[in-house]
Structure formats: structure tokens, C-alpha cells
Ligand SMILES: Nc1nc2c(c(=O)[nH]1)N(C=O)[C@@H](CNc1ccc(C(=O)N[C@@H](CCC(=O)O)C(=O)O)cc1)CN2
């Protein structure tokens with residue numbers, strides 16, 4: 001790691017801390033979450049995907065599951081009904097890998113190695129579309145996560161690559177965000193104001 005990588009990593013860490021604090025104290029989270037749910041539902045209309053990967057919200061993250069559950073139900077009403085499926089991440093702390101397991105409302109859950117709820121004993125599914133939670137995001141579609149590198153590592157190995165969509169509140173936008181060499185840009189970013197990437 002050269003000097004500039006070390007600097008970027010340190011900056012990311014400080015940024016993560018302040019953005020997380022800000023997100024936990026959002027005064028208008030409900031209104032913002034409502035707006036983002038609508039943005040998601042509209043954005044999903046016309047997408048060909050049948051399997052979508054998402055996440056169980058933690059630390060003040062936006063909850064994508066209500067909008068996705070409605071997307072799943074809408075799938076039963078289209079011309080050629082397909083069984084739409086939603087998956088949640090299951091991480092392997094030792095190998096630092098992440099896979100997706102089927103989830104449905106009321107699905108039995110258990111905690112993963114980081115204390116995040118994950119589906120208990122449901123089948124592995126392979127999403128063609130992935131909603132990734134953003135602590136922050138910057139120009140060019142770059143995402144700041146919790147520092148585990150799970151998304152970047154998974155995307156570096158998956159073939160074909162799923163279409164990746166970052167979700168975050170408008171307050172997570174960082175104008176001068178500097179990505180590191182391993183950071184892969186997202187294909188799209190949605191926030192409570194609408195589609196903010198690609199611009
Ligand atoms: N809701 C949700 N679920 C998710 C993710 C997510 O971002 N959101 N993940 C997306 O990847 C995976 C879990 N990612 C994680 C990444 C880092 C740490 C973690 O322990 N981080 C250290 C700090 C690391 C650092 O700052 O250098 C810690 O909290 O102590 C935990 C989980 C899978 N599930």
C-alpha cells in the first residue's frame with residue numbers, strides 16, 4: 001500500500017464515522033424513507049429481473065424490503081406470472097465471502113457472524129439485480145460501505161455480474177469522495193430525491 005492508499009483508507013474511515021452518526025440522527029427519516037420507497041418502485045417497473053438481492057437494514061439504513069415485497073407481489077399480476085424472489089446476504093467471516101439466500105416476510109431468521117439477521121436454512125439464490133446499502137456515495141457511482149469489502153470482493157469474482165444499485169439518503173452524498181483502486185462503481189444510485197447516478 002503506498003502513501004496515497006493509506007491516506008484514502010484513513011479518510012474513508014473518518015467519513016464513515018461521521019456519515020453513520022449523521023444517519024442515526026436524521027430528523028426526517030420517515031419522509032425520506034417513504035420517498036425512496038416510491039423511487040425504488042418506479043425504478044423497478046420494466047426491469048426484467050426475477051431474482052433481486054437486498055439487505056436487512058441495520059444502523060439506520062433505509063429498509064428496501066417493503067418495496068421489494070410489493071415488487072414480488074406485482075410479479076403475480078403481470079402477463080406471464082413468474083416467481084419473483086428476494087435474497088438477503090449471508091457472509092462467511094472466515095473466507096470473507098457473501099452469498100444470497102431466499103427471504104420472504106416472516107421467514108425464520110438467525111444472526112450472522114456480525115450480528116446481522118440472515119435467513120435460516122433457505123436456499124441459495126443468484127440475483128441479477130443487487131441493491132447495496134450505502135453509508136455514503138460519490139460522483140461516478142462510487143460507494144462507501146462498512147469497510148468489510150464484501151460487495152467489491154463478491155463483484156470481482158461473480159460472472160455474469162449482477163446489475164448493482166446503491167440505496168442511500170440524500171445526506172450520504174459526498175462531493176469529493178475519492179475511491180480506492182479496488183472500488184468498483186455501482187451501475188445506478190437511488191436516493192430520496194430520485195435517480196442520482198448515472199446523472
Ligand atoms: N444491512 C446490511 N447487511 C449487510 C451488509 C450491509 O452493508 N448492510 N454487508 C455489506 O457488506 C454485509 C456485512 N458487512 C459488514 C462489513 C463490515 C463489518 C464490520 O465488522 N466492520 C468493522 C469495521 C471495519 C472498519 O471500519 O475498518 C466493525 O464494525 O467493527 C460488518 C459487516 C452483509 N450484510
Ligand SMILES: Nc1ncnc2c1ncn2[C@@H]1O[C@H](COP(=O)(O)OP(=O)(O)OP(=O)(O)O)[C@@H](O)[C@H]1O
Nearest residue numbers: 143144145146147148149150151152153156182183
Ligand atoms: N476485490 C477485492 N479483492 C480483495 N480484497 C478486497 C477487494 N475489494 C476490497 N477488498 C478489501 O476490503 C477492504 C475494505 O474495502 P472497502 O473499504 O472498500 O469496503 P466497503 O465497500 O466500504 O465495505 P462493504 O462492501 O463491506 O460494505 C479493503 O481494504 C480491501 O483490503
